[in-house]
Amino acid sequence: MIFFRKNDDTPQAPEPGPQGLAERARAAELPPAAREAVDAELARLANTDPSAAEYAISTNYVELLLSLPWNAVTPDSLDLERAEAVLDASHAGLGQIKDRILEHLASRTMRQKSEAWILVVDDEPIARENLRHVLVREGYRVETAENGQAALERVRRFEFDLIVTDLKMDRMDGLQLLDKAKAVSPATKIMIVTGYATVDTAVRAIKTGAVHYLTKPIDLDEFRASVRGILAQRPAESASRSPILCFVGPPGVGKTSVGMAIAQAMGRTFTRMSLADLRDDAELRGHRRTYVGALPGRVISALRGLSVRNPVFMLDEVDKIGRDVKGDPAQALLEILDPEQNCRFVDRYMEVPFDLSGVFFIATANSTERLAGPVLDRMEVVPFTGYSEEEKIEIATRFLAPRQLREHGLTHPYPEFTREALQGIIRGYTNEAGVRGLEREIARVCRKIARVCLSEGKTGFAGDIAPDMAVSLLGPRRFSHETAGHGPQIGEAVGLVWSETGGEIVSVEVSRMRGASRLLLTGSLGEVLKESGQIALSHLRSNAVDFGIDPGFFSEHDIHIHIPAGGVSKDGPSAGLTMAVALFSLLSGRPTSPGMAFSGEISLSGRVLRVAGVREKLLAAVRAGITSVVLPMENAAEVEEAGRSMASLPRIVLVSEVRQALAAAFDAPSGPTPPEAKP
CATH class of the missing domain: 3.40.50.2300 (Response regulator)
Structure with missing residues (x-):
């Protein structure tokens, strides 16, 4: 029989129980408040029967305090060229977001160096x-x-x-x-x-x-x-205070993956926590130790698992936090996200302040409408816009298609999606601002090709995936976007709208009939859209003589405004100008200029007010074949920004009054000449 001698130099694990915890506590570098809490708890443990329930509670509490990363930090990688290369390699487009991250790294570099x-x-x-x-x-x-x-x-x-x-x-x-x-x-x-x-x-x-x-x-x-x-x-x-960013944009535009790229560029650890439907604020603040089964909050638990106190921490779906009688979790975020408070964040379970100021918090949301004002005030909103068709094709070519081909074993050799095939998939099988649905459709094509290869006894598929092949594999197209192909009609105007799936164009139709001066609004319209229709009609009625309209017309006729697709709820403050143009077209008997679309809200005095989602609306205009777009003058900066990120733009006419929009919309101008259009 052979015996092995144990090496006496092997490090011994700490003894279990109070003695082992006391040894770990003496070796740990704890802040004064944590040191005091640990010493008090160890003194209590020394006089507690191990069979008592309080013994396990105190032991778990000391274990938590000793295992937290009070001083452990990951040094930042402040190489701007490397950070830029990481962001460019992992994401196409998103120039403004990349600039914001690089600016943050540059400021930290300037400060530390x-x-x-x-x-x-x-x-x-x-x-x-x-x-x-x-x-x-x-x-x-x-x-x-x-x-x-x-x-x-x-x-x-x-x-x-x-x-x-x-x-x-x-x-x-x-x-x-x-x-x-x-x-x-x-x-x-x-x-x-x-x-x-x-x-x-x-x-x-x-x-x-x-x-x-x-x-x-x-x-x-x-x-x-x-x-x-x-x-x-x-x-x-x-370097102690990190920014708190809030990525706001539609689904599938890369908010989470950008957060991961930021962590990689900075050399930090990344963690993500979903807040969707979070209803109990104890999930964030922790439970008091008086409760049976009490646990620390999810933030402290995550830092304990990461073993560093300065990770990139993503709070996903922050706009979907729930609320009930157990408390408002959104209010718990105030102490976590406030730069003036989070340096001394107190978890209810710990009852000892922990410094969260080194954590790089990134929140994500689809919109800011459901975010509480105080929470939103503590974050810097970084808007994520939808991708243009060109950007989607580039993303699919560089990232999505290669990844799906690898995951489905189509690598010997790699098939190639042609540009036309990707364009056909985007137009006919997706309806989104991001690329999540596009990746699903590419995966469907890959699965069907893999099945065909196995049924024919092949080990791979050689050749290009052309548009006709993609259509035969995916079946009939599921989406058809409105186009500006038909000629202009009297009493009709084309509007640009924004939704969570990106920009779209809609037709606003107006008709008249004998009646008692009523305004009918149909198309599943929200209150804001109904008010826009009322304002448009009131402005034209109050200035009927100036516009060359018979003032007595309104007292003898009803007017009906309709936006098709009545099964889809619609609302938002950007259709007033389109309704005014459609009404004037009906009352003057003249069609609008062909290939023209409108977006803007109006006031009773005829001012054209600022709108949101300009880039998405311009993308929709390009896709639909619109040649001219009328937008508010207040959106000039957004138009200029869109021009830098989009390959081609329709002719843009910026207006500040309804009269200028009407002058641009009709062959026979009414009112002053509109400002010169910007290409």
Whole structure:
């Protein structure tokens, strides 16, 4: 029989029970509040019977505090070129979002790589010059001031990391400078160096905000070590507060994957938590330990599992949080997301503050309508717009098709989706702003090809996937988008609308009949759309003479406004201009100019007001073959931004009044000439 001798150098696991926890507690680097809580709980455990229920509760509590990453952080990768390469390799388009992330990384890089600046203040030239010489040799950037008043003037114009000041000086002594400099620049550290040291002045200096107090003659080694220790905290403090972003956009536009790319670009750990239908605020804040089966909140639990306190933390579907008698979870987010509070976040289970300021929180939502105002106020909204057809084709070619081909074993060799096939899938089988549905359709094609290959005994499919092949595999097309192919009709105008699936065009139809001056609105319209119809009619009636309309017409006729597809609910503040144009077309007996679409809300006085979703509406116009689009003048910036990200735009006419829109819409102008169109 062979015996193996155990290696005595093998590290031993901590003993179970209070003794083992006490050893771990002594070795752990805990903040003062956590140290006090652990010591108190260990003292209670020492006097508790292990068979009692309280014993397990206390043990679990101490285990949690000892396992949390109080000081463990992942250093940021601040290489902007690498970060840009990661974002470009993982996502097509999204230029504005990528710029925002790179700007954040650039600001962190500037802050962390900036040199330390020190201001030396002393009324003795020799002492001042000696300190400056010592600090310069240590590699710091140093400026000097001959008294407190001169130093204060420099602090007002320049931010210093550290001020080294004498105590007794003419015009303004060190304590006065300390008080006034902290008011001007709270982040600046101040060290007092004096030959008139007393216990009273030392106590007053520390209470006022000094971080160190040295007596003359100075021990240079002690002075260097003190300065080095003070400035060593500077990078950690500059990087302690992370931004809180809220990605808002329709489904499938890449909000979650962008968050993952941010974590990869920064070199941080990524975690995601879905808040959809979260109803109990204890899920975020934790349960009090008095409850049976109490647990910490999901945020603290996630950080415990990650073992770092500065991950990229995605709060997904934040606009779908529920609410019931157990509390409002959205209000629990205030303490988590508020930069002024989350540095001391208190979980109910822990009852000890934990610093969340280093966490890079990213919330995602489809819209901001359901977000509580205080929660929204604490986040920086980053809008995600829908993709154009060109961008969808590029995304499918670079990412979606290769991934699905690999997942379905079609790699020997790779089939290739032609551009026309992808275009046909996008137009006939998807109706979305993002690309989630497009990837599902590509997966359907791959599954059907894999089945055909197996039935024919082939190991792969060689060749291109053409449009006719895609249609034969996917079957009849499921979506047909409205087009501007038919000629203009009297009493009809084409409007541009936005929905969660992207932009669309709709026809607004108006007819008249004998009646008693009633306005009928049909098409499953919401209250805002109904009000837009009332405003459009009231504006035309109040200015009937100016528009060349018989004022007596309205008292003898009913007017019916209809938007087709009545089975689909419609609402929103952007159809007023389209309704006004359709009404004027009916009342004047003239059709609108061919290939023209409108979007804008109007006021009773005839002003054309700003609308949202301009890029999605322009994408819909391009897809439908619209040649001219009339938009509010207030949307000029969005039109310019869309022009930079879209390959081609229709002719854009920007208007500020209804008269200008009518002048652009009809062959025989009425009113002033519209502003010159921008290509």
